[in-house]
Amino acid sequence: MRGTMTQIQTPTAVPVPEPDLTPEAMIARAVAMREELIEEAPAGEERGGYSARLHERFTEAGFYRALQPRRYGGYELGLDTFFRLITELSHGDPGTGWSVCLASDHIFHIASFFSEQAQEELFGTDGHFCAPHRAAPTGTADPVPGGYRVSGTWDYCSGITHATHFIATAMGPARGTDGPPVPLACVLPRGDYTVLDDWGGGATLGLQGTGSNSVRVDDVFVPEHLAEHYDWKGFAMPDGGTPGYRLHRNPMYLGRSLTIYYGGLAAPVVGAARAALDEYEHMLRTRQTTVPPKVLRCESPDYQRWFGEAQSLADSALAVLVASGAGYLAAGREWERTGSFGIAEDVRYRGMAQQAALLAAAAVDRLFTTGGTGASKRGSRLQRCFRDVAMYRTHIGAQADLHYTANARVHFGLPTAL
Structure with a gap:
């Protein structure tokens, strides 16, 4: 899968640190940090957040600038790339991925809805900005x-x-x-x-x-x-688009907010599923079954079935999540041609993001419940993934059944709360 990088020629008020940085290079930086994030996760849980050292590493890597307009020193990458970035960080530690996401994805709203005066002030002289x-x-x-x-x-x-x-x-x-x-x-x-x-x-x-x-x-x-x-969830699109579109000439900044909000919550869950799958695979390759005939668990049909199911769920979750971000970007480009990008499209991409999270959560459930009692011990990475996903599932954004009705009401042109 290749990420989308929007190439928009706009005046640059703040220099872009690495003007030629590609989506693939950004993702590779997150992948390269995985082992470091795994090692830091227990201390981050105790502290309540990732360390100042990791923050410096993320700043240098440009993660906070992923969605930021190039005019103000950002990389202006697409939502599909952003969701992949957060998934890869969460593959190392879901809590860290969640934190980086919610510190940086609101740049989308600043760039979409706030005036040029506000953006000039907020992004400052160096472009470093992160705000929950x-x-x-x-x-x-x-x-x-x-x-x-x-x-x-x-x-x-x-x-x-x-x-x-x-x-x-x-x-x-x-x-x-x-x-x-x-x-x-x-x-x-x-x-x-x-x-x-x-x-x-x-x-x-x-x-x-x-x-x-x-x-x-x-x-x-x-x-x-x-x-x-x-x-921001249900606004009527102004003639000529949002202030951010008129400033940056990028349809990503048309400000439809459901896809990024729910996709941003889903990405750490998708990353957690991939992290849990890694731990489960290690267990299958190194531990034997508990009852005769004793073989490595990777040779057991039961564990093979459970692993295969979870792998399919995790792979599908990532594909659906990235597709929701790509769909949002395509809808923005369609608006430039036809003037049509309504709440109905945003609602459907939200639904895709929620389904990605549900698929990923199902994968983590399967892996944890078949991982044996060792998976539940303090310090277990699989236990941490399970706890993080369980916490996500209490969030209002995870209650997909509440949104199914809203999705249908939007489709049929009926008033609804989003």
């Missing part, structure tokens, strides 16, 4: 001249450990109005918020290394150009 976004509007944005005073506490801010910014959703009147409160996505630099010490060290069943700490903001001024109406 918490969608739940658990804060307030009180209007003042020139902007808002923002306060609140947001939990589950995955990727916050090494973030340069935080995107808080707070309730306040839309910019330039005195109307009723609407959700606003407010971008704050690191010095304007407090990261609470409430993640890792066994605080949750899984995904302990994701840097999903809570964030508190106490009456901080946010200028109005850094506070955009958060209606």
Whole structure:
């Protein structure tokens, strides 16, 4: 599978560190780090996030810039490549992959919905930017001249450990109005918020290394150009596209947000399935069956069947996930030709991403439940994969059955919550 790299000629305000870096080279860097991520995973779980050293390695590799516009020093790779990147990082450690994803995929929203003024400010002079976004509007944005005073506490801010910014959703009147409160996505630099010490060290069943700490903001001024109406899931496409499309001339930045949101959650699960498959294969090659005739487990028809099933599920999961990202990009190019890229297309690619996660979760279930009691011991990589996937399955984004009805309602032109 080859990733998509969008070649858009736009003015460069921030130099691209490696202008000729290809999708394949980016993916290869993640693959090369796999053993290092495996070794670091237990400490990351205890700490609550990956180390400063790994953060430096990820920065140098350009992972945070994968979706960032080339105009501002990014590589502007496609969603298919991005999903492959996060899958490969998660193949080493799902928690690390989850954290890198949710620290970097919201660049997509900054590049799609925020003004040129905002993007110039946020991406700065060197282009280094990573920012989790918490969608739940658990804060307030009180209007003042020139902007808002923002306060609140947001939990589950995955990727916050090494973030340069935080995107808080707070309730306040839309910019330039005195109307009723609407959700606003407010971008704050690191010095304007407090990261609470409430993640890792066994605080949750899984995904302990994701840097999903809570964030508190106490009456901080946010200028109005850094506070955009958060209606990204079901917005009506403006004539001429989003501010980001008009600025970057790349249909990836048309801002349809369901594919990237659900695909970003699915990619670590797909990576976890591949990690679990590695551990299971090692067990089959090195351990014997427990009952006569005692043979290596890789010679046992039972273990062969279980391995073959899980391998098929994991391979299918990756193919479906990457196809969802490629489909989104194709829909954007179709919009350039026809002006048609609605919620219906985004919903279907979301459904594909969710199915990828379900396939991967089924693979991990099969491998863990047939891996023997040793797989459940503390320190087992297979156990960690199982816990991380179990934690994902509690997320609202994993409840595919809730979305099937929404998908159908969109298809039939009926109002629905997305």
